[in-house]
Amino acid sequence: MTLVLWADGELVGENQPALSAVDHGVTVGDGVFETCAVDDGRPFALTRHLRRLAASAAGLGLEAPDEARVREGVAAVLAAAPDAGRLRITVTAGIGPLGSARTPGAQTVVVAAAPATAAATAAVVRSPWTRNERSAVAGLKTTSYAENVVALLHAQERGGDEAVLANTVGDLCEGTGSNVFVERGGELVTPRLDTGCLAGITRELVLEWGAAEGIPVREARPGELPFEVLDDVLRGEAHLAITSSVRNLQPVVTLDGTSVEAGPLCAVVQTMFARRRAETVDP
CATH class of the missing domain: 3.20.10.10 (D-amino Acid Aminotransferase, subunit A, domain 2)
Structure with missing residues (x-):
């Protein structure tokens, strides 16, 4: 399989524009993420990962991620990629100024699924x-x-x-x-x-x-x-x-x-x- 992406409510191609060039996750790395293993189309320990995603967001002073929205993206990419082995959830501060200040209320959510293998050692x-x-x-x-x-x-x-x-x-x-x-x-x-x-x-x-x-x-x-x-x-x-x-x-x-x-x-x-x-x- 290839990479499957969902960005703010839509499945997008991996070479298709999906984020603003001034998204704070791009300009200053202002965002949080989680990576989950996927077993038979199901994300492993998703509840714990979403709990930590929220904790990381709180630590950065970001608004709490919309869990329902995140889960919508997870379901969409796994439906399109049932043989995925890895899931990444990214939440950024959204479109913002070029410096470190943020735009209040903005948020971007991206979910991606891809193959994954792990060595034994x-x-x-x-x-x-x-x-x-x-x-x-x-x-x-x-x-x-x-x-x-x-x-x-x-x-x-x-x-x-x-x-x-x-x-x-x-x-x-x-x-x-x-x-x-x-x-x-x-x-x-x-x-x-x-x-x-x-x-x-x-x-x-x-x-x-x-x-x-x-x-x-x-x-x-x-x-x-x-x-x-x-x-x-x-x-x-x-x-x-x-x-x-x-x-x-x-x-x-x-x-x-x-x-x-x-x-x-x-x-x-x-x-x-x-x-x-x-x-x-x-x-």
């Missing part, structure tokens, strides 16, 4: 740049993604498919489009949200489902996961995994171009997540 590269945990948009899923584009390109040029970043005080934080988990001491531990990482939906479900099944998964204690923990991964003293809506949980088998072992607990959680995801479409 991941190759990551440490990024030389940091995530600012004190940023005004820390933890928000915004369309201002240039930093992630640059960091991911840096990783791809070095054979990786994801970059992992520290925050400004040296804590392990997140990937450009993923959360991270470290396996050591018989536990799977993920950075705290106050490191500046996104509150990932898959991260959230790994913590919830893992706890429900008695698997030792948890958030880190303050200072427990410095960025240097990745040196332990290279030495074989710890293991690494990344999570996202399309990746699910992927054990990391290459770090900075060096092969590393996938962790046994990572494999257990990967299997558990796939089973749970198959059991419910909107947990």
Whole structure:
């Protein structure tokens, strides 16, 4: 299949004009978005994604997205693309001035569906740049993604498919489009949200489902996961995994171009997540 787009009430071709050239999402990246996996024509965990979309909008000071309108777009693109594997919902501040000020009451909604595949494992590269945990948009899923584009390109040029970043005080934080988990001491531990990482939906479900099944998964204690923990991964003293809506949980088998072992607990959680995801479409 090809990309299917819905913009403000209409299906449009991928090469067809759909946004104003002065939409604030285009001129200053003033918008929020969500990406969902799609299983058999149904978006996975859509309710959680829409809840986070609203939280991101609130964090930017945007008006709450019209959920009924968003769901209309979701239904339209999935009806046109029943074999889609990925869904993206974008809400911007709409047509606005060329500077940072907004036009009150404006809003643009775009929904897109496309194919998606995910590998069983991941190759990551440490990024030389940091995530600012004190940023005004820390933890928000915004369309201002240039930093992630640059960091991911840096990783791809070095054979990786994801970059992992520290925050400004040296804590392990997140990937450009993923959360991270470290396996050591018989536990799977993920950075705290106050490191500046996104509150990932898959991260959230790994913590919830893992706890429900008695698997030792948890958030880190303050200072427990410095960025240097990745040196332990290279030495074989710890293991690494990344999570996202399309990746699910992927054990990391290459770090900075060096092969590393996938962790046994990572494999257990990967299997558990796939089973749970198959059991419910909107947990």
